[in-house]
Each structure stands twice: as structure tokens, then as C-alpha cells.
Amino acid sequence: MNTTSDESRMASDTATPRLTARPSDNAASVARSTLIVLAIVACGWLLIELNRFFLLVFAAIVLSAVFDTITARICRWTGIKRSYGLTSAITLFLGVFIGAFALFGSQLANEFDTITQTVPAAVEMLQGFLERFGMGQAVNELAEMGSDDLSRLFTQAGGFALAAGNGLADFVLVVVGAIFMAANPQVYRSGFLMLFPSNAEPVAAQALDDTSVGLRGWMMGQAISSLLVAALTWIGLWLLGVPASGGLGVIAGLLDIIPMVGPIIAGIPAVLLAFTVSPLTALWTLLLFLAIQQLQGNFLQPMIQKHAVDIPPAVLLFAVLAFGLLFGFLGVLLAAPLTIVAFILVRRVYVETILRKPIEISNEK
Template identity: 40%
Template sequence: MPNFTEQSEILKQSGASAPSPRDSFERRVFRATAVVLGTVAGAYVLWLLVDLLLLLFACALVSLILLTLTNSIRRRTRLPFGACLAATVLGLLALIGGSVWFFGATMQGEFAELAARLPAAWASVQARMMGSPLGASLLERAQSFAPTGQSVVNAATATLAAVGGALSGVAIVLVGGLYLAAQPTLYTVGLLRLFPRHAQEPAAETLDAIAVSLRNWLKGQTLGMLFVGIATGLGLWLVGVPAAWAIGLVAGLAEFVPYAGIIFAGIPALVLGFGQGTDVGLWTLGVLIAVQQLQGNVVMPLLQNKMVDLPPAITIFGIIAAGILFGVAGVLLATPLTIVVLVLVRRLYLREEAEEVLESGSEPAVPPPLTPKG
């Protein structure tokens, strides 16, 4: 019995003399139907795997951070890539561990004070509001929306489950990002091989544009988070708000999602501030407004040459759209996802060159050395 290779040779030889079949209407309809069904099936599979894709994107962001720091060390020291990556990971671990050791006791006391003072401050605010007809009316309406004991228990259970899932997700992202950063050439070459040969060069330029844009955004976002955290903590400390530095820490970390830092910090800060007195409450409101205005009108414009020029309206609608489509994970990754979409639109739809997309960005990082096979 002949094998498949022999059959292929026979078909090749017979195909030279056999007339080619006519491309009938039925064949064209069948091919078009197969393409449509395959596209729909592929889109459905991608939608089922959306959580995995978001996890991979988060791993890529962590890998980008590690590679940016590694290449910076490599340019300055000329050490091998592996040694620079090890130095980066150990340095980050030492920085995090040292920060926890140095500020841990202080922050623990700050958060304990925050948890202890919030109920009393809220009671004081309620008493002040009950002194006016408008405040009493607002409190009465708010109490109608107060959750029942069972709903609180259900919410607490769901929150604990979400926290557990988030911690496991963070662990996966960190480990996955480290693996991607350890062998970047292996994964970049493998990704490029998914494209046809004639499309590999423009695909590589587009991927470089995405990487540079994300790296610039990460630099600017880090500086913005530092500003929001320090300015909020310092301002609240100066006006006499309890647990000011704990609130500043929350504001700085939450600023990874644009505009979220002031919102998350504003509620406990205002409750504590007005719990101390009307004057302190008004000063607290002034500090929050001042930090938000400085962040939006002074700090971020100064950082525009270090990050992607992302209009605020697009940022806000990108966060809303990602939250609707992908939930909490989408909100956390909304801004970098929006940057990726904008780069793809400018490259693939508007047909802009990579230099135009990156005209305000830095040059691509020094590529890591080739990983030997075996």
C-alpha cells in the first residue's frame, strides 16, 4: 500500500496534465462560508480565553519592567545579560523587603489608627449632619440603601474569595513575567514566526512601537504615582488628618489606574478630616483638590515627553470600556491596553510610520543576547 508521500508524488505528476477545476460559484460560496465560520469560531475561542489573555498581557508588562531595568544596568556595566537580570530581580526584592522592614511598623500603626478612627469620625460626621434639615434628609435617604447583615456577610465572603484569587493571579504574573524576561529572544522570535514572512518586518516595527510606548508610559506613571502618594500624605499630615501617610500610600498605589488615587484616598480622608472638625475637613478637601489639579495640569504635562500622549477623554472611556468588557482586571490594565490599541490603529489603520508613532518617545532598548539552543 503506497504511503502519503507516494500519493503526493502521483498527484503532483498527474496535476501537470490534468485541467484545473473551474472556480464555480458554489466553490466560492463554500470558501467564503468557511472563512466566516472560522473567524466567528476563532473570536468565540478568544473570548472564552480572555482571562488568560489578560494574564499574559500582565506578564508581558512585568517582563517589560524587568527588561527595561536590566538593559539599563547592562548599558552601564557591560555585564552579561543573565547577571544584569539577576541583579535587577535581587535589587527589586531588596528594595521591597527593605521598604517593608523600614516602613512596615509605621504603616501598620497608620492603618490601625485609620481603622480605629474611621467609625468614630463617621459618627461625628453623622451628628453634624443631623444638626441641619438637609443633612438629616440626606442621612435618612442614605440609610435606606444601607446593606443588611446577610448582604454584608455575602460581600465579605466574595471579597475574601476575590482577594485570594487576586493574590494567586499576582503570583502567576510575577513568575510568568520573570520567565518571559529570562528568554526574551525565544519568545519574540516565536511570536514573529506566527506572521507570514512578508509581514514579519512591519509586524516587528509595530511590536517595537508598542513596547517603547508601554515603557514610556510605565516611566511616567511611576513618577506620577510617587507624586500623588507623597503629595497626598504630606498635605494631609500638614493639615492634621490622622493616618495621613497610610492614606497617601493608598492614593499612590491606586493611581496606577488614572484618577483612581484621589477617589480612593478622598473618602477616608474627608471622613477623618471632618471628624476632626469643619476647618480640618475643608483643609482636607483643599489638599485633595490641589493634588488633583497639580497632577493633571502640571506634573503630567511635564511628563508627556517621557510617556505616551494619551488624551484624558480616551483614558476615561478606555477604563470604562475595559471595565464593562473584562471586569476588575480590565480596569487595572485599561490604560496599557488603550495604548496598545492606539498604536495598532495608528500603524495598521492610519498607516503611520513607526517613527511618527514614537516621535516623542525614546529609542528601543538594547536587545538581549541570543539564547543558545539546547
């Protein structure tokens, strides 16, 4: 009897510490959960407050992918070392920009001035033309939105060739950062992968490879598309006799970077300026942009998607809207590469790794 009671007391004594440890475990769990929530909130706050900084870093990453692609081609064709190939790539890249603006800078500046000065008069002319047919109210609403804002928008679009953002300092920062990243990409890659646990590192490495291939393919396809759109717009408007055809062509080429919406925005000032010539010229200008849009949508865009990643058009459209609302004009310009990166990461990390469903990236075909 005594032995049984002693064993019961010992069992109760040994059980007591476990019971008293539970409140502390619960407190530690609550504290840990609170810290995780605070960390997530802090990261979100940093993303909001420093969104322009992160966008400029992303622009530098995209540009470094361009430098890396050009460098690889030069080294493959010439057999020189990578350091010399990178120097040649940077020299070629900057030389194209500097040479283009040295040859055509003053002419394009005059044409952009013509656009900003002529658009308000073109809006008034269009309003008078439509009022003859009782449709002036629509143009009145457009005028209330402010033709000056439209002019500023297109001026900023043309100036983006010189500044990745709102100033030359941002452009210089992006270029210098891209050069550093392209000079030794393995340093940044290995440093980024060190942030992940060992079991997650292979997935992160594969995701980085996918996004690198996707960005390089997108840049190559987009460069060809923008050049063709700019050239076709320039030649077409010049043949139609539309004022400032060169500036309008440059705007069309730059805005071709914006999926779906860019060609529509580029067509607005062209049609308005065509009205200063004649309504028939405006109609032909509208048909010209519709034809270029069909070429871009049926030939150029599939070519870009073939080299990058096959993203559904609706996803691209709403991505442009989302990034524009979140980050402004710079977010709209970077909407396509941001969407490509997000789309690849979601499929590779979430769908394949977490949900364990098979996927197929277009650039793997």
C-alpha cells in the same frame, strides 16, 4: 454545416463542467466563511472566559518591561553582562518591596485597620454635621451604598502592593513570568512574529517596538508620579493631623495608577477621616487633594505622556470605565497600560498601514 455543429457541441460540453463546479465552489466559500465566523466567536468566548488569565499575562509583560529598563540602566552604568544586570535588577526590585514592608509593614497594617474602623464612624459624623444644614439626605444615600464596601475597596487597593489581583499566588505568577520574559525577550518576540504572514511581519515588529517604548516610558513616569503623590499626601495629611496619614498616602500613590478617577477615590477616605478631627481639617484636606490633583494633572501627567504616548484625557477616562466593567478591579488597575497598547496598535496598524495615513507617536519625538 457538420463541422459547425460539432464545434458547438464541443463548446457546450467544455462549458458544462464549469457550470457544475459553481455549486461546489459556493459550498466551499460558505463553509470557509462559517469557519471564520466560528473561529472569531470562539476567540471572543475565550477572551471572556479567560480574561483574568490574559490580564495576568499582560501584567507580566508590563513588569518584564520594568525589569528590562532597570537592567539596561544597570548594564549601561556598570558595563556588566545582561544576565548579571537582570539579576541585580530583580534583586533591587524585590529588595525595595521586602525592605519597605519589613520597615513599615506593621505600621501600615495598623493604619489600614484604623481606616477600615474609622470610616463608618466618620460617615455618621459627616451625616450629623450636614443634617444641621439640611443636607443630610445626600449622606444618607452615600451610607446606603455601604461604608463597608468603601472600606473593603481601599483595603484591596492597599493590598495590591502585595498581590497583583486577589491573592499572593497571582503576584508570584506575574513576577516569575516577568522574569522569564525579561531573561530572553527575543524568544517571545520572534515566536509572536512567526504568527504573522511574511508581508505583515515588519508592521507587527514596528508595533511591538512602539508598545515596548510606550510601556517603558509610562512605567518610568508613573513610578515617579506615584512616589511624589504618596509622599506629598503623607506629609500633607501628617501636618494636618489626619489619622492614618501614612496608609492614606500609600493608597493615594497606588490609586494614582488609575487615570483621572484614582485621585478622586483616594481623597474620599482622607476627607472622611479628617472629619473625625474637625470640619475645618476636612476642608483643608479637600484643598490638599485638589492641589495635588492640579500638580498631577498639569505637571506629572504631561511628563508621563511625554515619555509614553499622548492619549487624549477623554479616551483614558472612558477606557477606565470600559476596562472596569469588563474585567473588574484588576482591569481598572491595568487600564492605563492597556489603553496605551491599544492606542498605539490602532494608530500603527489600522491608521498608518490600512488607511495609509501618516501618524506620529509621541515617544518618537
